[in-house]
Amino acid sequence: MTAKRKLFTGVIILLVAAVAFSYWQIRQFAASALTINQETIFTLPAGSGRIALEARLNQQHIVPESPWFGWLLKLEPELANFKAGTYRLTSGMSVREMLALLSAGTEAQFPVRFVEGTRLQEWLAALRAAPYIRHTIPDDKLATVAAALKLNEQELEGWFYPNTYLYTANTTDVELLKRAHEKMTSLVDTIWEGRMADLPYKNKNDLVTMASIIEKETAVSGERSKVASVFINRLRLGMRLQTDPTVIYGMGDGYKGNLTRKDLETPTPWNTYVISGMPPGPIAMPGKASLEAAAHPLKTNFLYFVADGKGGHTFTTNLASHNRAVQEWRRIVKEQNER
Structure with missing residues (x-):
């Protein structure tokens, strides 16, 4: 073998070795954490190329600088x-x-959770606090939100389905609210079609309104249809609903945590101690269980209920029994406060 040929062979071997080494280095880099x-x-x-991607990864200390990234x-x-x-x-x-x-x-994907029994204002606050959402609704006024969603103001409260929604970055607040509204509308349509006969509801809004009251009155799943029966019985007899959550809703920001007799006697469109029949609309976002309870109340003779001091309620058919249940509840609360 001539010297020239030996040199050529040596160069080829070196090149092959260099290529193999580089290939190995690239594979090692690709597999590195x-x-x-x-x-x-x-x-x-948007618009980032290879150089911009590599620079961004380096700057954020996600990938170390390496000659092998481009390769x-x-x-x-x-x-x-x-x-x-x-x-x-x-x-x-x-x-x-x-x-x-x-x-x-x-x-x-990022989660935002809308809780049963909360109001639209609380949902808007949750949206503003959630990361990576693109905010397109300039303020939380009902008129502004209604215009953004192309709905009437009366179609807002109660008409969004409480759930955990997943979204990607730059999803708009309007998109999320529309998803919740469409899901609630679809669910209400289904439940309305399968509701019990002869319920004292004029329309679907009455059903959602009743469900929202049930949602606020009890968190005990087994009580919802029983609570519904109380309000249905009262409506059929022409009795006022007399439910505290409607009073609180009607007070708006004026509610400071305690209801007084004056509050119960002060007229608002939602104060069911003053008005007869149903309030004009929902007072919160009801979940599916409360909607089902409103559509399928138990058949009972109950006209009253009060907290039992143990997380549930005592249901009664007459005022005398109800007053005794109230006294028992007050006794339990007093004992708990004295401990």
Whole structure:
């Protein structure tokens, strides 16, 4: 073998070795873990290319600076189809897994929980406190919210389904409220169609209104249809509903935590100690169980109920029995306060 040929062979061997070493380094880099110790939310802006992505990952100390980042994308071009968005990166995730996540466009989802028995104003506050939501409703006035959702103000309170909703970054407040409204509307339609015959409701809004009162009166699942029976019996007899949550709702910001006799006697459209029949609309967002109870009340003779001091209620058919139950409740509360 001539010296020239030996030199050429040696160069080839070195090149092959260099390529093999580089390939090994790229594979090692791809399999290496991200340099994060906890879950990290990473946002890639629209229009970001390979250089911008690498720089952002370096700046946020997610991936260390490496000469192999660009080579990895050339070696595995399917990883280079990354998409703008907000992603959840986890400790222990490899560089390749991260790039695959970005290329799949599987954005992070965030939860916002709307609780049964809460009011629209509380939902709006929850939306404003939730991360990564794009706020398009300028204020929390009912007229503003109604206009944004293209609804009447009377279609707001009570007409959003309480649940935990998942969303991706930049989802708007309007989108989330529309999802909750559509779910509630669909559910109410179904329950309305299957409701018990001859209930004293003029329309679906009455059903939702009754469900909202039930929701505020008891958190005990087994009591809901019994509470419903009390109010249905009262409506049929022409008795006033006399339910405290309607008074509280009508007081708005004037309610400070305690109801007085004056509060019960002060007229508002929702004060069922003063008005006859149903209040003009819901007082909270009812859950499915309360809607079902409003549509299928138990058949009872109960006309009264009061807290029993143990988390539930005592139900009675006449005023004398009710007054005794009230006295018993007051005795239990007094003993609890004295402990």
